[in-house]
Amino acid sequence: xxxxxxxxxxxxxxxxxxxxxxxxxxxxxxxxxxxxxxxxxxxxxxxxxxxxxxxxxxxxxxxxxxxxxxxxxxxxxxxxxxxxxxxxxxxxxxxxxxxxxxxxxxxxxxxxxxxxxxxxxxxxxxxxxxxxxxxxxxxxxxxxxxxxxxxxxxxxxxxxxxxxxxxxxxxxxxxxxx
Amino acid sequence: xxxxxxxxxxxxxxxxxxxxxxxxxxxxxxxxxxxxxxxxxxxxxxxxxxxxxxxxxxxxxxxxxxxxxxxxxxxxxxxxxxxxxxxxxxxxxxxxxxxxxxxxxxxxxxxxxxxxxxxxxxxxxxxxxxxxxxxxxxxxxxxxxxxxxxxxxxxxxxxxxxxxxxxxxxxxxxxxxxxxxxxxxxxxxxxxxxxxxxxxxxxxxxxxxxxxxxxxxxxxxxxxxxxxxxxxx
Numbered sequence: 001x002x003x004x005x006x007x008x009x010x011x012x013x014x015x016x017x018x019x020x021x022x023x024x025x026x027x028x029x030x031x032x033x034x035x036x037x038x039x040x041x042x043x044x045x046x047x048x049x050x051x052x053x054x055x056x057x058x059x060x061x062x063x064x065x066x067x068x069x070x071x072x073x074x075x076x077x078x079x080x081x082x083x084x085x086x087x088x089x090x091x092x093x094x095x096x097x098x099x100x101x102x103x104x105x106x107x108x109x110x111x112x113x114x115x116x117x118x119x120x121x122x123x124x125x126x127x128x129x130x131x132x133x134x135x136x137x138x139x140x141x142x143x144x145x146x147x148x149x150x151x152x153x154x155x156x157x158x159x160x161x162x163x164x165x166x167x168x169x170x171x172x173x174x175x176x177x178x
Numbered sequence: 179x180x181x182x183x184x185x186x187x188x189x190x191x192x193x194x195x196x197x198x199x200x201x202x203x204x205x206x207x208x209x210x211x212x213x214x215x216x217x218x219x220x221x222x223x224x225x226x227x228x229x230x231x232x233x234x235x236x237x238x239x240x241x242x243x244x245x246x247x248x249x250x251x252x253x254x255x256x257x258x259x260x261x262x263x264x265x266x267x268x269x270x271x272x273x274x275x276x277x278x279x280x281x282x283x284x285x286x287x288x289x290x291x292x293x294x295x296x297x298x299x300x301x302x303x304x305x306x307x308x309x310x311x312x313x314x315x316x317x318x319x320x321x322x323x324x325x326x327x328x329x330x331x332x333x334x335x336x337x338x339x340x341x342x343x344x345x346x347x348x349x350x351x352x353x354x355x356x357x358x359x360x361x362x363x364x365x366x367x368x369x370x371x372x373x374x375x376x377x378x379x380x381x382x383x384x385x386x387x388x389x390x391x392x393x394x395x396x397x398x399x400x401x402x403x404x405x406x407x408x409x410x411x
Binding site: 095 | 223405
């Protein structure tokens with residue numbers, strides 16, 4: 001998946017996205033020394049954080065000599081561009097972010113926000129993790145997930161298909177099949 | 179005492195009213211069962227005309243899934259199309275407009291001939307207090323009623339969240355009252371793997387959706403009247 005393992009690019013970005021929410025626990029976790037060290041060991045050179053409405057501000061860093069370059073922003077109209085140029089995506093559990101990343105074929109770690117009241121979001125992430133389309137973590141276990149992950153073992157996601165629904169709707173309304 | 183004379187008339191009058199009420203309620207219940215029974219059965223007429231279609235756009239991921247479904251539906255059958263999104267959601271209608279404009283360009287027609295875009299008040303915004311939401315729910319219901327009287331769709335496509343509930347309830351009421359027969363299709367979001375969303379559950383339990391689609395097999399096992407259709411995303 002992605003350009004994992006290939007040394008074609010000097011720049012290997014781990015992109016973190018929290019969507020429109022605030023998810024300080026995730027931003028704090030990726031900004032921790034242990035996670036940054038694990039990411040660096042795995043060969044990532046840059047850490048870019050989309051922090052949304054969060055209050056916790058990560059520490060910016062220029063990188064070089066044995067450490068990650070760290071940068072952050074709150075919102076961007078073109079998350080898609082950041083996803084496209086990333087080598088690894090660490091995302092909140094929103095279905096929009098998940099499918100956008102999977103359809104770009106990028107390795108993905110989904111971190112579930114345990115502070116959310118209605119936490120149905122973890123259902124989707126767990127299900128997709130079970131079929132090995134992504135890794136699933138909690139903020140406290142992210143460093144372990146990064147350390148243990150083997151991106152080659154991830155199964156590429158094949159996009160879904162709406163034609164079965166369309167067919168049933170057509171039949172129901174007694175439109176002839178094409 | 180004249181109590182003995184007055185009482186039979188009074189009790190007769192009240193029992194007549196009572197019987198009438200029972201009769202009316204029975205009729206309504208029979209009609210509701212009729213609507214539920216025939217609503218969930220495929221149409222039998224051949225070669226139907228194009229159907230006016232209401233598409234309720236949820237927001238974010240919901241809208242993305244709905245537009246995926248629309249991209250494979252035959253536009254000459256599902257026409258004209260009416261799009262409704264929450265008044266606080268600016269992105270969804272914009273995305274629908276983009277889709278409709280590219281369709282119109284292909285066929286050399288104006289978008290305004292084939293599609294209309296509307297916004298609806300939400301009954302409750304995130305974080306709104308429950309006391310004020312009684313009032314806003316009333317306004318939202320009236321607004322939904324007004325929109326539905328204008329559109330009177332034959333087909334309703336929705337996939338949550340709550341925006342679609344007042345519209346579906348009114349569509350169901352129209353069916354019971356014989357104002358307009360419509361088919362309500364609900365596609366549960368791909369994010370729901372183990373349990374239906376509140377909107378999905380309401381439409382399922384109250385049997386307001388004529389067809390309820392789910393995208394995961396384990397959901398279909400839990401809710402047997404739902405139809406498993408595989409992933410849309």
